[in-house]
Amino acid sequence: MKKIIFKFLTRLPSKYSINGLILIVGLFIYGIVGSYFIMGLNLIDSIYYSVITMATVGYGDYIPTTGIQKIFATTLALAGVALLAYVFNIILTNFQEKMRLYSKGAKKMKSIKDMDDYYILCGYGRVGKVVLEELTQRNQNVVVIEKDKERYDGIEEKKNVVSIHKDATEDELISHLAGDKCNSIIVSTGDDVSNLFIVMAIREASPNAWIVSRASKTENISRLKKAGADKVVSPEIIGGKDLYFESTRPHLLKITVRHTSDELLDEFEIISKHGCTLENIEYHLPGIETPLTREIKAIEFSDGKEYHNYLKTHPDAKQALDNLYKTVNNIHSHLISGPDRATFKKLTKDLEKIDEIIGINLTNKEIAKITKKEI
Template structure:
């Protein structure tokens, strides 16, 4: 509902009271002045100067009853007009302060987020990224400077920080020190480059994905600190070609990569030092039989091992790409997190004992 609609709704009752007082008063003056042959215009004129306290003289003489009627008309008219004025001023004050109040509310929400994603730019590409984050139930904060896009994001329930994503203060309000990832999705390469530079300086561990309209900028963005740089047009072209060449493969990958309701999902996990997977082989863990999880690949440093053998032993910082149903993945992650917390407690207790 827009601001104009809200104002019209608020003014509906007070304006109706003004109209009612005016109509009753006009009929009353016309009836009082029947002996003088007064017209409806003269009665309406008397009503107007009484309600607005203009102070002109009576159009026709008034009896004592007519003067009492005039006093009642004046009181009711002034009260109803002040009611309209009060509602309108209250609306103006609210509109003047709602922007600041909304900003403080959004900043408070963002300050309570950890390990979230910051999405800078809510154009066509940014909208798609936001939808994917929503489907994946991933907490995220939108940074946008366009008031119309900010209003649209608020209507969809997004947490929004209004401002320029190239400014450090705006990124700090979005919680960049606590974020785990940032998506620079504006339509301007120079803006995205500045966003990457600012984000990398504020959080060296942040995983940054940037959009590039010109392929010649990709190398510069990576030097500035972007982990990945995406050319939407190149990806779109490859996808169109692959839909013709390998439609079944594209459909399968879309199904597995789509979150929220997809029967099969592909995820990646990073193995920490306290993970129960450390020091154990794929055969020893028996992930497929126990959890229904299939290990597709392991990324160790710059080396990627596709379909690792059963004797492969996991190490800390390995990035493991796995595939399973959504339910199987959730059960596997819960179990791993539970065992990881237990290992952390044991390590902490051991360190305290050694001291």
């Protein structure tokens, strides 16, 4: 308790502390000079008289007699009283503010303690804001740590969101929060150097924590992994891919089909024949909106032929693929990029000869309604 009170009384706002110190020094000089020239005292007595008058003690050993002396003593005493009140008010206000913050911090720590589990989000910038929205939409408990005051003030606290205005590199804070109830720690500041230090601090304090970090530059991905991050995500790289896909949107075709794994090579041949690229394959579980997605990026027919030969020589892999097809009732979608829409029309006609086409450019929600009937 003594330690807390000491911090409260010593950590005064610098602006007001400096102002108070300047006023005290100024008034003290005024008292010494006035006592020396107006009261006619020597230097030692001038210091003594200034102190007792400013402190309103007034022992009466030096009594002003002339008008100018009385005016001087009055102004010195009144200024001393006002200054004492000012300084006391600073101390009291600062003490009350510290007590308020301490009480608020204690309530927040209790709220975190009462959570069954939670995510820790370090950094509430542009990316951190999106991450928080994603987590809260899924009713997850989140502890947000942000050292920037302006960003911290912009965090909307809810029942399942607790914000802490501190530096995430403080080992004591992270080690206290990154316990068994912490699902994951997400480091999302916009500065890779800060992310690196935060990851190192977290890993040192919590060896078993699951850490996901943001990386703004690709060359820092390996550094963050070496520092202890389990996963490193680059929003810039992801954003670049999204920009590419959006720019090619008029030349993207999502075609939902039904066939077994034995028709894979024939599909590859048709797609490559039309100069198109198989970007990915989505496997639609019956009645579930979010599909299982495999990134392919196959352009040449030789890619498909190589995979076909692999399945022929690896029966376990072929059996696993067949089981996947059975799970989704052979319904899946191909995301295909191509030169133009005319090419897509020709490609679709050729695919109709070997596949059962369920739909073109269907949404996942529409596909889920169709596959729900397969249950």
